[in-house]
Amino acid sequence: MARRALITGITGQDGSYLAELLLSKGYEVYGLVRRTSTRSDERIAHLADRLKIVVGDLSDTPSLLAAVEESQPDEVYNLAAQSFVGDSWRQPIYTGDVDGLGVTRLLEAIHRVKPDARFYQAATSEMYGKVHEVPQSETTPFHPRSPYGVAKVYGYFITLNYRESFGMHASNGILFNHESPRRGLEFVTRKITYAAARIKHGVQTELRLGNLDSKRDWGFAGDFVEGMWRMLQQDEPGDYVLSTGETHTVREFVEEAFGRVGLDWQEYVVLDPRYVRPAEVDLLLGDPSLAKRELGWEPKTTFKGLVDMMTDADMVRVAQEAAFENAGK
Amino acid sequence: MSRRALITGVAGQDGTYLCDLLLSRGYEVWGIVGPAPGDFRERAAAIDGLHALEADMTDTDSLLAAVETSRPDEIYNLASVSSVAESWTASVVDAEVNAVGLVRLLEALRLFAPAARLFQASSADMFGETLVQPQTEATPLCPRSPYAIAKTYAHTMVRAYRESYHVYAACGILYNHESPLRSPQFVTAKITRAAARIKLGLESEVRLGNLDARRDWGFAGDYVEAMWLMLQQDLPDDFIVASGETHSVREFCQAAFEHVGLDWERHVVVDPKFFRPVDPTVLCGDPSKAHRVLGWAPKVGFRELVGMMIDTDLVREAPALGSDRG
Numbered sequence: 298m299a300r301r302a303l304i305t306g307i308t309g310q311d312g313s314y315l316a317e318l319l320l321s322k323g324y325e326v327y328g329l330v331r332r333t334s335t336r337s338d339e340r341i342a343h344l345a346d347r348l349k350i351v352v353g354d355l356s357d358t359p360s361l362l363a364a365v366e367e368s369q370p371d372e373v374y375n376l377a378a379q380s381f382v383g384d385s386w387r388q389p390i391y392t393g394d395v396d397g398l399g400v401t402r403l404l405e406a407i408h409r410v411k412p413d414a415r416f417y418q419a420a421t422s423e424m425y426g427k428v429h430e431v432p433q434s435e436t437t438p439f440h441p442r443s444p445y446g447v448a449k450v451y452g453y454f455i456t457l458n459y460r461e462s463f464g465m466h467a468s469n470g471i472l473f474n475h476e477s478p479r480r481g482l483e484f485v486t487r488k489i490t491y492a493a494a495r496i497k498h499g500v501q502t503e504l505r506l507g508n509l510d511s512k513r514d515w516g517f518a519g520d521f522v523e524g525m526w527r528m529l530q531q532d533e534p535g536d537y538v539l540s541t542g543e544t545h546t547v548r549e550f551v552e553e554a555f556g557r558v559g560l561d562w563q564e565y566v567v568l569d570p571r572y573v574r575p576a577e578v579d580l581l582l583g584d585p586s587l588a589k590r591e592l593g594w595e596p597k598t599t600f601k602g603l604v605d606m607m608t609d610a611d612m613v614r615v616a617q618e619a620a621f622e623n624a625g626k
Numbered sequence: 627m628s629r630r631a632l633i634t635g636v637a638g639q640d641g642t643y644l645c646d647l648l649l650s651r652g653y654e655v656w657g658i659v660g661p662a663p664g665d666f667r668e669r670a671a672a673i674d675g676l677h678a679l680e681a682d683m684t685d686t687d688s689l690l691a692a693v694e695t696s697r698p699d700e701i702y703n704l705a706s707v708s709s710v711a712e713s714w715t716a717s718v719v720d721a722e723v724n725a726v727g728l729v730r731l732l733e734a735l736r737l738f739a740p741a742a743r744l745f746q747a748s749s750a751d752m753f754g755e756t757l758v759q760p761q762t763e764a765t766p767l768c769p770r771s772p773y774a775i776a777k778t779y780a781h782t783m784v785r786a787y788r789e790s791y792h793v794y795a796a797c798g799i800l801y802n803h804e805s806p807l808r809s810p811q812f813v814t815a816k817i818t819r820a821a822a823r824i825k826l827g828l829e830s831e832v833r834l835g836n837l838d839a840r841r842d843w844g845f846a847g848d849y850v851e852a853m854w855l856m857l858q859q860d861l862p863d864d865f866i867v868a869s870g871e872t873h874s875v876r877e878f879c880q881a882a883f884e885h886v887g888l889d890w891e892r893h894v895v896v897d898p899k900f901f902r903p904v905d906p907t908v909l910c911g912d913p914s915k916a917h918r919v920l921g922w923a924p925k926v927g928f929r930e931l932v933g934m935m936i937d938t939d940l941v942r943e944a945p946a947l948g949s950d951r952g
Contacts, residue, residue, distance in 0.1 A: 358718070386790070389733060389783075390686060393726045397779060401717045401772070427789070429766075438766035439782070442790065444729065447783045451725060454775040455717070461770070 303370035303414075305329040305355065305403065306377030307348070310479040311419070313340035315374060315522040320347055322526075327368035329353045329361075329377065340479050355399025361406040365414075372529050374417045375403055378449075381483050382423060385445035397448035397455075404459045404467070415529040416467040418456040421449050422514070422540070422581045424471065432584040435471065435536050453536075460534050468528040470521075473540035473583040476603060477518040478610035485547060486515065486607065490554045494611035496565050497558040498619055503565050507572030509551070512544040514582050517598035517606070527592040540583025541596050553604040558612065632698035634658045634683065634731065635705035636676065639807040640747065644702055644850040649675050651854075656696035658689075660705060683727030684719075686734075693734040693742075700857050701744045703731055703780075707773070717772035725779035732787050732795070743794040743857040748781040749774065750801040750842070750868070750909045760912040763799070763864050770906075781864075788862055796856045798849070801868035801911045804931060805846040806938035813875060814843065814935065817882050822939035824893050825886040831893050835900030837876040840908045844869040845926035845934070855920040868911025869924050881932040886940070 302319050306312045307328030319326050327349045328341070341348060351367055353360030355377050365373070378396045379385060385392040400418060407414050425433045426442035441447045453469050460467040480487040485506070495501035516539070524539040555562035588594045598606070631648050635641045636657025648655050656677045671678065679695060681688035683705050693701070705727065707720045728746060735742050753761050754770035767782075769775045787793045808815035813834070820832035844867075852867045883890035916922045926934065 389729045390726055393729055393779070397725065398718055398721050401721060405717065426786075440785075441782050442786050444783065444786065447779055447786055450782060451721070451775060451779040454769055454778065455772065458770065458772060458775060 299323055299325045300371045301325045301327065301368055302372045302374065303327045303329065303351075303364060303368040304374045304376060306375070306419075308337045308340055309376060309380070310340065310477055310481070310518050311376045311475070311522055311525075313344070313479055314477065314519045315376065315525060316341060316344055316348060318522050318526060320344065325349070327351055327364070327370065329364050355395050355402060358402050358406065361403050362410060365406045365410040369411055370414050372415045372417070373403070373407055374419075374525060375400060376419045378419065379445070381481075382443050382445045383483075385443050385448070389444035392444045393448045393451075396445060397451040400452035401455050404455065404465070408459065408463055408465065412463070412465065415534070416456065416459070416465060417525050417529055418452055418467065418469045419525075420453045420456075420469040420471045420536070421446070422471060422473040422583060424450045424453060425581060426579070428579040428581065431580050432542065432582040433538065434584040435538055435587055457536070466529070466534045468531075468534040469536040470525050470528055471536065471538045471583070472521055473514040473516065473538070473581060475516045475518040475521040475539075476607060478607050479518070480607070486550060487611075489547075489551055490604070490607040490611045491615070492565075493554040493558050493560065493608055494615040497560060497612065498615045500615070500619065503567050504551075505567045505569040505572065506547065506551070507569065509546065509548040509566070509568070511547045512580055512582075513547075514540045514542070514544050515550070515600065515603060516541040516596045517603045520596040520598055524588055524592060524594045527594050531592070535591070537588040537592065538583045538585050539588055539594070540585045541600070542583060542585050543600070544580065544582050545600050549600075550604060553601060554608045557605050557608040628652050628654050629699045630654045630656065630697060631700045631702065632656045632658065632693065632696045633702045633704060634660075635703070636673075636678075638704060639805055639846050640704050640803070640850055642673070642807055643805065643847050644704065644853060645673055645676055647850050647854060656692075656698065658692055658705065683723045683730065686730045689730045689734045690737060693731075694738040698739055698742050701731065701735060701739070701742055702747075702853060703728055703745065704747045706747065706777075720772055721776040721779065724773065724776035725783075728780035729783055732783070732793065735793065736791065743862070744784070744796070745853050745857055746780055746784045746795065746797045747853075748797040748799045748864070749777045750799055750911060752778045752781060752799070753907075753909055755907050756909075759908075760868075760870065760910040761866065762912045763866055763915055785864070794857075794862045796859075796862040797864040798853050798856055798867045799864065799911065800849055801842040801844060801866075801909065803844045803846040803849045804935065806935050807846070808935070814878060817875075817879055818932065818935040819939045819943070821882040821886055821888065821893075821936055822943045825888060825940065826943055828943065831895050833895045833897035833900065834875060834879070835897065835902065836905055837879070837894070837896060838874055839905055840872040840874045842868050842870070842872050842910045843878075843928065843931065844924050845931045848924040848926055852916055852920060852922045855922050859919070863919070865916040865920065866911040866913050867916055867922075868913045869928070870911060870913050871928070872908060872910045873928055877928075878932060881929050882936050885933050885936050
């Protein structure tokens with residue numbers, strides 16, 4: 298019989314890559330989707346006839362009980378979150394309710410309905426915030442600097458708690474930034490590659506950014522979902538850092554993206570204090586050696602490969618948008 | 627004009643002591659009375675000079691209204707679902723109050739009292755299974771119960787608001803603190819109440835779990851003084867509030883029964899029913915930063931604390947003696 302997986306946040310970047318991976322491995326894949334009036338399923342539209350969609354929300358306990366009951370999952374991946382750090386300052390209570398308490402609600406639903414299901418919690422490098430050491434590993438103390446980071450620390454510890462108290466196979470993946478052509482436009486990487494493509498096509502004239510010296514450990518989402526899956530195939534649950542182990546600045550990212558389309562970034566990038574965060578996080582650099590040693594996992598995509606992949610995809614997308622626009626005239 | 631303070635959890639042990647302290651210093655004191663059991667409401671109603679407000683830590687709008695109405699200079703967040711044991715069955719409710727409740731309060735402060743100073747009652751339980759002894763403000767947090775995890779959430783959120791918005795918000799990492807107002811579900815109050823009743827001839831024994839369990843116990847009246855001092859500094863910061871020494875449950879029994887002239891070993895029965903599956907790590911706080919920066923030190927020592935609790939219990943239980951005889 299096919300193994301069954303339930304993915305929350307399936308319409309997101311990671312959810313869509315993970316769904317593809319699990320389908321390719323023969324899983325029956327259920328996705329938890331929030332009821333909204335506008336469609337948010339463009340990332341999984343190509344999988345639509347192969348997925349089973351369950352309507353529910355991490356802030357609504359009965360919907361989670363029903364989702365677990367209906368899917369009877371062998372594996373649950375909790376990828377749903379209000380995942381934009383900046384917005385977490387605008388919506389700190391909502392962020393806490395979904396990203397923090399939502400984890401408890403989901404764990405409780407699994408514990409009651411399908412306690413032998415394996416559980417993956419999407420933790421994040423934002424938990425390190427004001428870093429206590431570089432690089433960060435599974436033993437580095439947390440010092441989150443945003444409501445998002447705080448809520449994720451809560452989710453991390455409650456996952457650990459269900460593992461220790463109830464013997465659940467529950468694991469945390471501490472993921473550093475991971476990007477892809479499916480990244481939302483509110484994230485700086487997509488904002489850059491999309492802008493480079495639009496400027497190249499002459500439909501945009503400048504790109505406004507915050508701190509160009511910000512450094513990030515950026516990997517490819519498609520590589521990272523492989524790490525998530527491997528965690529749940531281990532005999533014992535655990536917590537693992539998934540990262541590339543190298544950092545690049547926003548400036549390097551801009552340089553590579555604009556270079557890819559044959560433009561000089563310095564002619565188009567404008568610094569805008571509006572995009573500087575209230576408290577900038579320090580150098581986030583993950584040490585993925587435990588994942589390499591125990592899971593046999595390492596990222597396959599390089600920094601250049603990632604930026605080029607994203608820029609190329611946006612060039613195609615912008616060309617289509619332009620064609621669509623012209624056809625309408 | 628007198629300063630105004632808003633206290634959440636005003637009817638609890640700490641809230642009651644803090645309310646007394648602030649009233650004695652001329653504050654106008656407002657207290658939030660939540661949808662709590664009746665005896666809490668009665669206790670709040672019994673405090674002279676307290677302006678009681680109805681609000682609920684799980685209801686954002688009620689907290690916004692409470693802050694808008696009281697226009698506080700200082701906010702003390704003492705409301706919490708504070709039983710570690712209860713949190714196993716109600717993790718979500720627990721976090722709604724102890725974790726997200728604090729965020730609601732911080733947002734209310736930002737909107738309606740941005741110059742106000744906030745005190746957050748953090749808990750030594752956040753250190754969980756730490757290997758560091760004694761703990762300082764820099765010891766990494768390692769929470770191991772839903773209660774401690776929710777407290778960690780609030781603690782780190784205060785720090786994030788402080789660092790990002792420059793809100794004046796301070797956390798007191800409080801170790802066990804007891805008083806005659808402690809409810810008998812806590813081992814200290816259970817012992818002193820039993821010793822008093824045994825002394826009065828109302829009972830003959832008390833059944834306890836692990837007598838070797840050690841705690842860092844202080845007097846709640848001293849600890850609320852530290853809370854107040856924390857909000858009088860130029861800059862907000864976090865402080866360990868602890869006695870800095872640990873005593874065993876056995877020592878507590880000994881001190882309590884000695885105080886009323888009894889031999890504890892003739893009355894204390896060890897009952898495996900009260901053993902915990904795993905005893906928590908012994909936590910001992912290092913209060914030297916509070917001493918150095920705030921000039922704070924506990925005034926009531928271990929034996930004095932035990933004596934104070936049992937003296938109150940003797941007075942409290944004496945009427946029962948009368949009615950039993952009557």
